[in-house]
Amino acid sequence: MNATATATAAATTTTTSSIHPPPPSSESQLIPNLPDDVFLNCLARIPRSHYPKLSLVCQSWHSKVNSSALFTTRSLLQTTQTSLYLNLRINSSFYWYTLLSNCPKRINPQKPIFPLPPIPTQPVGPAFAVLGPKIYVIGGSVNEIPLNCMWVYDCRFNRWEAGPRMKVGREFAAAGVVNGRIYVVGGCVVDSWARSMNWAEVFDPVTGLWAPVPSPIEVREKWMHASAVVDGRVYAMADRGGVVYDVGVGKWGNVSKRLDLGWRGRAAVVGGVLYCYDFLGKIRGFDVEEDVWKELKGIGKGLPRFLCGATMVNFNGRLCVVWERKGSGKEVEIMCADIEVWNDGDGMLNGRILWSDVILTVPNGAAIVHCMAAEF
Known part of the structure; x- marks a missing residue:
């Protein structure tokens, strides 16, 4: 074949390939002849209770069922x-x-x-918070030593991971979520400057940082036995009475006697x-x-x-x-x-x-x- 014929054959092959691309390999698709994004869209509409069995079909399905892409799609479709x-x-x-x-x-x-998988560390008396698909286990104590650690369980991937540490260790603290942030109150003895200044802290999951929440000395009780958030206010019940923190205005106060006696x-x-x-x-x-x-x-x-x-x-x-x-x-x-x-x-x-x-x-x-x- 001369040079001209060779060039013509190459051009013809290139043009044909451009117009008629080779069919995708079924091995690279989750379902043959079905685009993966369509499969993902269908999977996101299936109740989550079926996912454990679907993940057993093959390794590719197992990976997709446990992927962040699936949970992003579920959020967009509002099928969470x-x-x-x-x-x-x-x-x-x-x-x-x-x-x-x-x-x-x-x-x-x-x-x-x-x-569920066991938590790597099993503290006594931690505070709990839920933010999105994650459960936060905050502080607690091991061998009666208060911890400043935080464990985070990601419900989407069925796993625990260590979160950023608080500035002070605390046990039997109160916790509440307001405007996408976690507020932690009490659970520590204010016998030092660090514990006094950080008696209340706030965690921002976007930055991954803890920051102190200014609080007057008269509200700094040690133990908290219950907590809740009502209309942007964090209620923390102590051994005697309780305190309330209005996040919007940054103001502390005492809970009412009726609430204290009935909770x-x-x-x-x-x-x-x-x-x-x-x-x-x-x-x-x-x-x-x-x-x-x-x-x-x-x-x-x-x-x-x-x-x-x-x-x-x-x-x-x-x-x-x-x-x-x-x-x-x-x-x-x-x-x-x-x-x-x-x-x-x-x-x-x-x-x-x-x-x-x-x-x-x-x-x-x-x-x-x-x-x-x-x-x-």
């Missing part, structure tokens, strides 16, 4: 789901579990709850109302503006009296209650109830139990440490 997370203490160890659905009874009645256990805020159980074991809601407690009507026959061991969380705008119940033999049943709550227009609080059932059976002596809800 909220899951309940539990921290239990069994003997001297701490265990984490999650429910993968808005209604776990409809997924797998035999085993609706799944264990028991771990509360949840739904629709601007703070819910917990009272000394008679009934669920009540506190209206911050009216400074009054109101009994939650309509649920009395469906729930026991919560004399101890109950914790609550806002779950998609509903009140989720988790408590312990004596099982058969040497077992404890972890119960869960999903409650729709509303104000009836006359100032009264009403509720309706959507479902209630056993979600986990654990050895006798187990106790609920905390429950949280994360959306991703």
